Amino acid sequence: MMEQVSVIGLGPMGRAIAMAFLAAGHPTTVWNRTADKADELLKRGATWAGSPLAALDAGTLTAVCVIDADAIDAILDQAISESGQHTLPARTLVNLTSEGPARTRELAARVEKLGLPYLDGSIMTPAAAIGTDATRVLYSGPADLFDRHRQVLGALGGVAVHLGADPGRAASFDVALLNLFWSSITGLMHSFALAARHQVPATALAPHARQMAQLVADLLPGLAANIDNGSFSGAGSSSLTSIAASLEHIVHALDEARVPATVMRSAKDVVDSAVAAGHGGDSPARLAEFLGRDRSEEHLRSPVAGSGSGPRAS
């Protein structure tokens, strides 16, 4: 007998998750605030729950994948008011919704108080990858809970990594990795826009852009090791002083081409601040240490930070 599962939330990701459970042979119950998003899944053999409480009650495990933690709170409120009790059926809730670490911990505490074992998951791949080898999901929460449900969660395909007991730990990785992803994508779009202003089509730039992205990937392990070891010397690599000059020239090129330079100007502000704080001879690894300093008070005065007085590009 395949384990019975439920899925709450049928946006593109929730539908992909439900489809993967069905494809793996799990009897799958689904619920979504807007019912018609379940139509295709019902045709493929899913069961409509009728309410969040019925969904929670139907499976040994319920995967919830909605827009944010506030939506999960609203769904839990609905289940509680339907049950008329202060606890909910003690089925595992696997939250596959992206949220910040602090909000995730708050939600985990609420869910556990309601009597449901809680596992958090951050999906690092697009909906189209779910059910294939390309899927990558980072989990955190009690290790025994992860082990208990590992096989069922395997229906999502690819790689499942458990990062530790703190329910917010997967979300900590998620926000850091999404920061990398979206700053890369917005940087790439700026590059395409700048190239286009010089009549360079995106497809002509693409192979060269790919090599630059590969260079970042190649540099990444060494930079990470240097950050963790506290090795910041720029001797033998690019120093921050040299990088500041390079960024100045890129900001100028963006201005000249009348492409908004706000993103690159912010990057330059950070480098300038680090140089002004005496780190001009250091490598880019220093920026991670510099940006990560506790500057709760300085933050109130300056958006960039810390040393405070870096020159600002006009």
Ligand code: NDP
């Ligand atoms: P969305 O992020 O657009 O979320 C849509 C879902 O949230 C729908 O089921 C919607 O219900 C529900 N919802 C929104 N507000 C409420 C509410 N107040 N009460 C109840 N339900 C609500 O869709 P996705 O499926 O794309 O993403 C879901 C999660 O997966 C997000 O956290 C996203 O970051 C993450 N993710 C998505 C990826 C993707 O490729 N799509 C990739 C990696 C992660 P309704 O249909 O009624 O509006």
